[in-house]
Amino acid sequence: MFQLAKYNLRSFRLSNITTTYVRFSTSNYNSLSESELKSIPIQGVIKQPVNSSIFQPYDVVVVGGGHAGCEAAHAAARMGVRTLLITHKLETIGEMSCNPSFGGIGKGHLMREIDALDGLCARLCDKTGVHYKVLNRSKGRAVWGYRAQIDRKLYKQAMQNEILNTKNLHVMAAAVRDIVIDKEQACITGITLDNHCLIPTQSVIITTGTFLRGCINLGMDEQKPAGRINDQPAIDLAKSIEELGFKMGRLKTGTPARLETKTIDFSKTITHKGDNPPLPFSFLNKHVWIKPDEQLNCHLTMTTSQLADIVRKNAHLSRHVTQDTQGPRYCPSIESKILRFKNQTHPVWLEPEGFDSDLTYPQGLSCTLPIDIQLRMLRTIPSLENVNMVRPGYGVEYDYIDPREVKPSLETKRVTNLFFAGQINGTTGYEEAAAQGIIAGINSACKVLNKPMFTISRGEGYIGVMIDDLTLHGTSEPYRMFTARSEYRLSLRADNADLRLTQSGYDIGCVSEERYNQFQSFKKNYDQAKECLQNLKKPMHVWRHLLTSPPELNPSRDETIKSLYSLVHQAPYMMDNEKWLALVPDDQNVRSMLLSDNELCERLCLDAVYEHLTKRQKNEIDEVKRDESFIIPDSFDYQILQISNEAKQRLEEVRPTTLGSASRIPGITPATIFSLLRALKRQSQTPIFNV
């Protein structure tokens, strides 16, 4: 049972006022007809109010304009609810505050899923990238990692352009002081700004990233409160959140120095060119915005033993290292890499920051050492002997909320209609943040619209894997996505994200008609072509005769009947696309369709490769989904179950939201699950399912 303890007097008073205000305003809403409401267009920037009495209530307020905030606000607006995005500074909306890249292995999968739900980041990366590269090409399509170096400035512009021109979305530059809560109902009623103005709203999404009591470390002496260098942290908000009783923890991350590009001797590095052709992130695009040969290069160099010496000698000057008693398992900085691993050299990627930027980002060199030592360290690296350091690297420490405080919908368990998304939930990376943003955005709107919660199961997407991991197990280090985390890796591929998610996204209302139409026409062709290939069956020796080149004239008889579909991925029969495509009947234009649509053809072959194992996984995924359909009510009392005290304690700790998630808690036995199921069914005068 949660507590809403120790309210300070001001917000208590405010919450009383707000309750009445919101009641008034909701009745206002009801008196307005649908068309009247729609006729009040909201879009673009709105000024911070001077006093609250004149202010229109919003349906959803998003606090924070980073990657989670932008996706959340845009998703809520797409769902058709009145949305307000509040950020400290308008010009930092969509800022890429660390690495100048998007995507990667696992992260690229998240982006494709965000795109399948009609989110922003994939689409924007297709028009702002400077170097596109798919990682893992040699390791199988299921783990291809879409990745690109992005022009920071262009990305930010594109994002601001998008956010400021979205229907139903207002943007305001202001500092949020507090959230306002109806104490009785434990329900959000509004927020207050730092000038004590009140903005009433039905739900709030907090996406403040590292800004909650953020603190920058640079050497031992310099430590100052800030979320990002030169930006103010949000201290009051952190306090309010803590006062509500949310369990919080502290994490750290870091960013490397920025280098002046013209002082780098690239001749001493290995040059990596972008892909030709560069593959777009978004399902909507067939091409990216630049020509293959216009792409910028990345460069690889390695650290030397000299650098290791410098780090070792000065380790006592690094705050991250000195504090690192029980640090995360991964290495947040070059210091921890050197101190924890024997190997003396580590890769450093020199990544371009953009077309008209004269900065280079040295990936792999996150560092919190004092400035002078950082420079000495940098100059030991081949190609950086004369480098000019424009900005030093620094570490950031920040508060995060134990993600077990949120439900799979990202709504908090303590306060109704309050959502957390992004780094605040203990994740790291733009993509992880954006993915949470879109889910929180959709669900906050669902709450307003009285729709069921939109959740993605582990079997449906990496987004589901991430949120399930976080909400069930919490995290003690910044959570990053990689493919090893998914048990259904072969089914959750970047290429089929649309087939997995777009339909349900459309059903809930976050996918535009335009995308849906494109998806449907693709799916129609896809289904038709697949069915056609599956129905094309011949004995194996006939196939061998038809498909091998040069044709096997007298293949030994093999009467096993196989479909062309089951062969499309099998060498040596399928080396030559032209050859097997010629065997496809064209009575329903399937052949010409496959010939003209290379992507369709490729995706079919890909499905066929993984078919025999994904079929096996589908059963399991369905079983998971079935168990996920049993919702455990928020107020469920585990004490009534006749199970061991240990099991009760575990369930009480996590408070799983579905039978499925309960069964994934380590140590929970089938008998416990059965008791739970029985109790749920007994209580099920109320519906216990999820769509």
Add this chain to the structure above:
Amino acid sequence: MIFNQLWKNKNLFISRHSSTLSTIFALATGYQVRSGVAIIRISGSLATQSLLTLTRETKLEKFQPKKLYLTKIYDNKTNDLIDQCMTVWFKGPKSFTGEDVVEFHIHGSKAIASVMFSILSSFPNYRLAEAGEFSKRAYLNGRLDLTEAEGLIDLINAQTEQQRKQSLYQMQGSLKDLYERWRIDLVKSLAHSEAYIDFHEDQHIENDILTGVIQKVQITYDNISLHLQDHRRGEILRDGCRIAILGAPNAGKSSLLNILTQKPTAIVSSIAGTTRDVIESTIDLGGYPVIICDTAGLRITNDPIESEGVSRAFDRANLCDLLIIVIDASTLNMNENLNEQIDQHLSNLFTIKSSSLNSLTKLIILNKIDLVNEKSQMKFSDNIIPISCISNINIQKFLSKLTQTIADKCTEPSFTTPYLTNERHRIYLTQTVEDLKMFLLLINNNRDLVLAVEHLRLAIRSLGTITGVVYTEELLDVIFRDFCIGK
């Protein structure tokens, strides 16, 4: 009103999914099979597949739901007869689980059950049921009401407890160590493969990491395969060694049985074809439990009853661990090459049912040696013993040889290698080995790496059902410990 609507939808939702769930099977009569009848229950959308395949029928119309049929069931790969049994099926939703359910009422023999299990687990989308899974499905499909469900929790608890007792963590000694070692090796191999997939390109994981993985997996694969090829030693030790006495009519098989059981278990007469059915007897031989069966004399005959007896003799022989072949010594010419004559005699016997009993250990008895005169010149290889049941010649020698052979079957030369004693373990280990084989095959042929690694994942999952589940966190611990991964 709205709730009713939702409730309806919910059921729709569930039934839509249950049609694609895997088909599960288990012994419905408990794991200790030493009973007259054992029931194997199969539930799921593909359940009737097993009914058709095992009975070699093509049309399901042959079996009306809810009616018992007496049928023979065959191994679909080797075409060997497994058992004659009663079968019945229930059409979903009017069944225990609400899905299609098939039941095989087989003879209560561990051997038959284990053959059935290995066949069923080879069917696509079939798997062994988890504790309480039938009941859970029944419950989810609305086939059990709350009062009925009360008792089920106890049942599941009992089943879970039983499996827990059988599981590794309750096991003492070398078997636990062995499995645990495999588990650690495979977890490490998987973690390294996963690291290679997720971090090779941007964090520079060395290229030769996979070579190490392949070597390690190969070793584990070899070890588990070896462990599985133990000729069921552990189970024999637990359940008893099964011995069939085979031979031409009137060779003295029943006399031998009576000597072994030390009582007139079988009727003995000089008339060929006295024994018609399989006569089974359980004895204790040198401390080892032995189930010994006397069978009908093998010959081609027009008598339908005797002919059936001959078939049964072969069927039983196929399920045994050891064969005692009894040959009437007086039918052999002691001056000619004896070994050749014996080989000829055996192949004549076995061609009657074109059966291949080659893989089984055989002990050859030359009975009625008292009727042979040229004793002095006889030289026999080690597994041929001349005896006389009537005159009690060489019986002690035969018994000690038999005890020795059984002891060999039950123990390994090295006592540090433990045996596999549990059928459930065998199924999961077999799956582990199969997936490891696929992994090695795919990776050595440079096929899709993720596809290969998926088999490694499946292998670990099968092993994990014995040794405890491998959670992703455990893999990540290895990845972050062995590789430098960071910002």
